[in-house]
Amino acid sequence: MSPPDAPADAVPAPLPDFGSGTRPDPGVDGSAGGAGRSTDHEDTLDLRLPDELIALFDAGPSSAAAAAAAAAGPASGTDPVAGHGQLAPGDSAGLPASGTSAGDDLLDGVAEWGPITTPAGPFQLVPVRVERDLPLICRWMNDPAVAAFWELAGPQNVTEDHLRSQLGGDRRSVPCLGVLEGVLMSYWEIYRADLDPLARHYPARPHDTGIHLLLGAVSDRGRGLGSALLRAVADLVLDKRPACARVIAEPDLRNIPSVTAFLSAGFRFSAEMDLPAKRAALVIRDRSLRDLM
Structure with a gap:
């Protein structure tokens, strides 16, 4: 999903886990911050269900069924695309998608996060409106470079x-x-x-928040734009979601430009994961390390 922000042969070496003790275990590192934490043993899964998931089942059979059906979906990959568009008159970047607010999602109101300043200029996340945005997104998904990882090409x-x-x-x-x-x-x-099927494959922690990115035109690739936006959005997540201690991503290991972009954006390499559709790199941006990386 993320753009090629460095040549294929310029992937930085995986960043070491921060901590004391012996050489880090080769398994998934689940530490929230890393600093000062012993690496003599693996972290174990927290088996307590998040409150939000419990609430879905308390709400009734239909909500529980919807949660179970959603859990069967695949995790997406990350990659670059081609194509630009502009907001039509009246479609202000500050307007949320219809029906989306802080009260009806599990992510603290993404629609209300507002614009941020990045090295590339003012940037904002605008929740998708299918009627407005489908043609553009479909065109991006049909770019061959994207289709190889997203697998959403077609009508x-x-x-x-x-x-x-x-x-x-x-x-x-x-x-x-x-x-x-x-x-x-x-x-x-x-x-x-x-709360995603991804949580079956790594030591997830409550409120871990993931990012998938698909960058636009060829002119936006290879100049560090993807890394700059990934860093800015990861920090935006940490600012707007106080309960979230880690932002994670799982780019396909074959997608060297994507892995490079995340590492350049202050994410640390944690582990390799075998997912249903790919072998992925688990990369993590920790709240406690955000000022150091």
């Missing part, structure tokens, strides 16, 4: 089904367009990794 209904499954679900994933200086130039998914 518009393929992309539409993917978007509506998120918009009509429990809102543990919010699909967004990235607007840079008024230009629609990227597609993002901000999701609750601890």
Whole structure:
């Protein structure tokens, strides 16, 4: 999903886990901050269900069924695309998607997070409106460089089904367009990794928040833009979600530019993971290390 921000042969070496003790265990590092933490043993899974997941089942059979059905969905990859667009008159970047607010999703109101300043200019996440955004997103998904990782190429209904499954679900994933200086130039998914099927494959912690990114035009690639936006959005998540201690991502290991972009954005390499559709790199941006990386 993320853009190629460095040559393929310029991938930095995996960053070491911070901590005391012996050489880090080769398994998944689940430490929230790393600093001062012993690496003599693996972290273990916290088996307590998050309060939000418990609430879904307390709400009744229909909500529980919806949660179970959503849990069967695949995790997406990350990659670059081609195409730019602009917001139409009246579609202000500050307007949330219809029906989306802080009270009806599990991500503290992404629609209300507002604009941020980045090295590339003012940037904002705008929740997707299918009627407005489907043609653009579908065109991006049909770029061959994207299709190899997202696997959403084809007619518009393929992309539409993917978007509506998120918009009509429990809102543990919010699909967004990235607007840079008024230009629609990227597609993002901000999701609750601890409530996602991904949580079966790593030591998830409550409120872990994941990022998927698909960058726009060829002109936006290879110049550090993806890394700059990934860093800015990860820090935005940490600022707007006080309960979240870690932002995570799982780019395909074959997608060297994507892995490079995340590492350049202050994420640390934690482990390799075998997911249903890919072998991925688990990368983590820790709240406690954000000022150091």
